[in-house]
Amino acid sequence: MGRTDERGDAVRPDMVRRTLDRHGGRLAALAFLIVSLAPMSLLSPAPSRAADRPVRIVALGDSLTAGYGLPADAAFPVVLERVLKAKGQAVAVANAGVSGDTATGGLDRIDWSVPDGTDGVILELGANDMLRGTDPAMTEAALEAIITRLKGRGIPVLLAGMRAPPNLGPDYVRRFDAIYPALAARHGLVLYPFFLDGIAGDRGLNLADGLHPTRAGVERVVAGIVPTVEDFLQRLRKGP
Structure with a gap:
């Protein structure tokens, strides 16, 4: 037709x-x-929306992370996020600090303290172990278990180290201080050797207890660790 x-x-x-x-x-x-x-x-x-979202960091720690004795806006994770954003970093830092927590306590709560979707963890634990005189081998084992659990979930770790004071004796200091470099080397982690660098023992930067930083002390801690965190963020963005 x-x-x-x-x-x-x-x-x-x-x-x-x-x-x-x-x-x-x-x-x-x-x-x-x-x-x-x-x-x-x-x-x-099409461009991925995930690529545009902030890098999600969880600060997993004890009272030094939680912001003991300080207003919420002066806690380490809040100040760190503010400083990083001022430097042009798209980042969100969650506060998973629990006052009094040990490395073992952090291991016990790791699954709910670090939710799915976390891009990286700043691990700051061990100070309370040291203050209690816990065997450094136990602290190291707990920290290693946390790191291994996070690595199994594909979550990289920035390890914030701690150091023991001389009054605990040379043997304890040697064994405790060796924990963090050893873990970082063994697992290929970004390491900030001493979380309290620049404020430990400074009465003007610590509360009356001599253990916890003031608001100005937290600012000093953040100023010290920021370059290491920026290196960590660069590694996260590059991916595995």
Whole structure:
């Protein structure tokens, strides 16, 4: 049967030729554009929304992370996030510090303290172990278990180290202080050797107990650790 147009009239060959003569150039150009762009749309996926979201960090620690004795806005994770954002870093730092927590306590709560979707963890534990005179081997074993659990979930760790005071004796100091460099070397972690660097023993930067930083002390801690955290963020963005 012969073809008809939309009004039902027969479509004659000469009508088709005239239509192509009038519009052929534009139709050909349109067809070329469609063919040219199709592979680009297939080979270039739409930008991922995940790439635009902040890097999600959990600060897992004890009272030094929690902000003991300070207003909420002066706690380490809050100050760290503020400083990083001022430096142009898209980051969100969650406070998973629990005052009085030991390395073993951190291990016991690791699954609910570090939710799915976390990009990295700043691990700051061990100070309470040291204050209680816990065998450094037990502290190291608990920290290693935390690191191993996080690595199993694909979550990198920045390890914030702690150091023992001289009054605990040279043998204890040697064994305790060796924990953090050994773990970092064994697991290929980013290491900040001493979390309280620059404020330990400074009465003007610690509360009356001599153990916990003041607001100014937290600012000093953050200023010291920020370059290491920036290196950590760079590693996170590069991926495995």
